[in-house]
Amino acid sequence: MHSQLSNVRVGVLGATGTVGQRFICLLSRHPYFVIHALGASARSAGKPYAAAVSWKQPEPIPQAAADLVIRPCEPEHFKDCAIVFSGLDADVAGDIEAAFRTADLAVFSNARSYRRDPHVPLVVPLVNPKHFDIIPQQRALHTPPLSKGFIVTNANCSTTAIVVPLAALEHAFGPLESVLVTTMQAVSGAGYPGLSALDVLDNVVPYIPGEEEKMEWETLKILGGLSDPDSDGLISFDMHSSAPLRVSAACNRVPVLDGHTASLSIRFARRPPPSPQQVRDALSAYTPAVQTACCPSAPPHAITVFEQPDRPQPRLDRNLHAGAGVCVGRVRQCGVLDVKLVVLAHNVNIGAATSSIMNAEMAIVRGFVQV
Numbered sequence: 167m168h169s170q171l172s173n174v175r176v177g178v179l180g181a182t183g184t185v186g187q188r189f190i191c192l193l194s195r196h197p198y199f200v201i202h203a204l205g206a207s208a209r210s211a212g213k214p215y216a217a218a219v220s221w222k223q224p225e226p227i228p229q230a231a232a233d234l235v236i237r238p239c240e241p242e243h244f245k246d247c248a249i250v251f252s253g254l255d256a257d258v259a260g261d262i263e264a265a266f267r268t269a270d271l272a273v274f275s276n277a278r279s280y281r282r283d284p285h286v287p288l289v290v291p292l293v294n295p296k297h298f299d300i301i302p303q304q305r306a307l308h309t310p311p312l313s314k315g316f317i318v319t320n321a322n323c324s325t326t327a328i329v330v331p332l333a334a335l336e337h338a339f340g341p342l343e344s345v346l347v348t349t350m351q352a353v354s355g356a357g358y359p360g361l362s363a364l365d366v367l368d369n370v371v372p373y374i375p376g377e378e379e380k381m382e383w384e385t386l387k388i389l390g391g392l393s394d395p396d397s398d399g400l401i402s403f404d405m406h407s408s409a410p411l412r413v414s415a416a417c418n419r420v421p422v423l424d425g426h427t428a429s430l431s432i433r434f435a436r437r438p439p440p441s442p443q444q445v446r447d448a449l450s451a452y453t454p455a456v457q458t459a460c461c462p463s464a465p466p467h468a469i470t471v472f473e474q475p476d477r478p479q480p481r482l483d484r485n486l487h488a489g490a491g492v493c494v495g496r497v498r499q500c501g502v503l504d505v506k507l508v509v510l511a512h513n514v515n516i517g518a519a520t521s522s523i524m525n526a527e528m529a530i531v532r533g534f535v536q537v
């Protein structure tokens with residue numbers, strides 16, 4: 167399908183931030199998305215992108231963005247965009263994204279503001295694009311009803327890392343019962359300028375505000391299904407209620423630039439549980455719908471399983487497949503639950519910008535965005 171698409175105009179809100187800069191890099195080489203409009207705060211609006219941004223990417227500012235004048239984050243400046251990506255600071259994303267949806271624009275957000283909304287899908291493209299099915303309901307319940315606008319969010323970056331292998335395991339072996347996860351999260355996950363070097367160098371910070379609650383709650387929404395329509399014809403997210411799943415997260419900030427690592431112990435509902443080799447095979451074989459649906463940003467392998475005992479590592483492995491997949495290693499028996507493993511995911515790529523872009527590609531394939 168994507169060979170028929172060209173010149174799909176997109177906008178980026180929060181274009182100067184950590185996630186926004188990654189959007190610019192990825193979109194500048196996208197086969198059919200074309201950067202049309204950029205937005206940021208009043209501090210940046212009116213300036214050429216290259217003059218406003220504090221560029222931190224390991225490549226020059228793409229020409230497609232350098233000379234574009236940054237616009238205020240108001241819908242009338244983006245009305246020619248088929249899709250609006252948001253890398254807005256969470257403190258302002260709520261009102262701005264709502265205004266864009268009301269203006270009948272399709273918004274793909276990285277902020278936390280609407281992840282818990284009962285009509286907004288929280289979609290990790292390698293896991294649950296099926297949740298787009300709630301978009302018609304979101305439009306119908308909006309005042310006034312919308313024909314094109316909606317908000318889709320992607321998950322917190324550390325949630326994204328773990329739900330991909332967890333979804334693969336549920337797909338192969340049925341429901342999971344408990345997950346214990348300890349994260350080692352990169353500094354770029356806190357945005358720019360983020361933590362002071364004096365706080366994080368030579369250190370581990372065992373607290374990231376709100377992160378553990380997000381991982382525990384978002385995992386249930388993403389891995390859960392959509393209910394059948396109720397007596398009013400409304401569907402809802404079932405939060406994995408048919409097989410209750412307990413998730414306990416402990417989140418740490420470590421002095422790594424990019425790439426969140428997580429150490430997991432997992433208990434399956436099924437007895438006896440699968441062996442570590444069966445788990446490895448199931449993770450390697452996992453092929454989510456985005457990989458077969460002509461989404462150009464989908465990685466060739468959703469999950470890459472490492473056999474070496476000391477992999478994956480953020481510095482060595484975070485850019486595998488352009489950071490669009492997830493790396494897993496150290497799959498082994500757990501003496502308390504069933505199986506232990508290590509996950510690594512690039513927090514700014516599959517944890518943020520790449521997820522939004524893949525979600526938009528999938529929304530086009532599924533007809534939720536007309537281009």
Ligand SMILES: NC(=O)c1ccc[n+]([C@@H]2O[C@H](COP(=O)([O-])OP(=O)(O)OC[C@H]3O[C@@H](n4cnc5c(N)ncnc54)[C@H](OP(=O)(O)O)[C@@H]3O)[C@@H](O)[C@H]2O)c1
Binds near residue numbers: 184277357359517518
């Ligand atoms: N970093 C990650 O790994 C990651 C992963 C997943 C999700 N997220 C989420 O993605 C979002 C962006 O994160 P980030 O790390 O890119 O943050 P960031 O580096 O702090 O960038 C924030 C962006 O928001 C803009 N902004 C701030 N106040 C604004 C206002 N009043 N009006 C319009 N624009 C405003 C900033 O523009 P100016 O430059 O003009 O101030 C900047 O472009 C957050 O919601 C975050 O939670 C981040």
